[in-house]
Amino acid sequence: MNIKIGAIIKRLRAENNITQETLATAIGVTPQAISRWEAEGGYPDIELLPSLADFFSVSTDELLGYKLSQREEAIANIKEEMSRLAEVGRIEERIAFARDAISRFPADFEIKENLAVCLYHLWEDTQNTELIKEIENLCSSVVTDCKDEDTRYSAINILINLYGKTKQVEKAMQAIDLLTPMKYCREAARSSGIGDGNTELYIQDEIDKLTDHMGTAISNYTLSNDLPNDPSTWDKKIEMLTISNQLYKMIYGDNLMFYHVRLSRNYWLISTFQMAQGKKDEALVSLERMCYHALEYDKSYVNNHGKYYTSVITDKLIYPEPDKDFHELREHTNSYHMLEKLQNKRYDCIRQNPRFISVIESLKEYSK
Secondary structure, three states: OOOOHHHHHHHHHHHOOOOHHHHHHHHOOOHHHHHHHHOOOOOOOHHHHHHHHHHHOOOHHHHOOOOHHHHHHHHHHHHHHHHHHHHHOOHHHHHHHHHHHHHHOOOOHHHHHHHHHHHHHHHHHHOOOHHHHHHHHHHHHHHHHOOOHHHHHHHHHHHHHHHHHOOOHHHHHHHHOOOOOHHHOHHHHHHOOOOOOOHHHHHHHHHHHHHHHHHHHHHHHOOOOOOOOOHHHHHHHHHHHHHHHHHHHHHHOOOOHHHHHHHHHHHHHHHHHHHHOOOHHHHHHHHHHHHHHHHHHHHHHHHOOOEEOOOOOOOOOEEOOOOOOOOOOOOOOHHHHHHHHOOOHHHHHHOOOHHHHHHHHHHHHHOO
């Protein structure tokens, strides 16, 4: 049998950002020995296998090349379940699952980042200061050693939010400085043209991402703690959400496909401010628009996957966008989530209104 332990050690070392010198010191050999194993010029002594396996948090079978496919399949299944729980799981359930996953695969940075996200959400809900240090430790481990940029940047953003909300301004700024300035991002670099014949696609991709970042930023601005939630700001917030909706329509036209989900959320938010103002008829109009876009999103999810957007500045883009950043509701439809929001007592005074009832019935048809 062709044992590939040297290649496996090299891969594990690279995945964990460990130097040959660090590994050598940890298990009591010379860096030259590590180099020789990785070059397939020899094998570690059998008594070193448990130490090597412990160092990388893998089994000796995995170290020898056995059951790697089962391990990778198990990790893939864990990440699929983490994605599902992110949509429908209670925060306690998500934390318990992530902790169990880390106990099985303690060196996996994506699992660490997921646990940090869950703990951060729990901290937001409970303000339990005992969680802060664990969140910091998890994120710092990912930031220091993880080579996957998306996972690393996510951990950095968790730290930024944590430090910002705990008034640790200097630490927040230090974390921010770890990010790449917007003008140097990958999308901007590609859109300048790299000679592969895809410049038009890259420009549209940059427009797409900038639009969604701007649209969601405007929407989130209305919920910012810096913008008080009182009658003096409600008209301003409604106007901001209306601008966000207009932005999406300007870029994607009527064929919004995925972005119907953004407008449905914005119209729901508009209705909450209108209800607070006592403008019931205007709120009903917003809820009807929310319902329309929720249903259009759910229809598009079923009918338009793999199809192109039709706006002149997005017609090279396929729904969904073909990259790993794309996230979409999968466990439940958008109609389901909008129905959940309409259970709030703020709508009790219009619950018997025929227009409100029609909205509910329409959402129920596509809810699952």
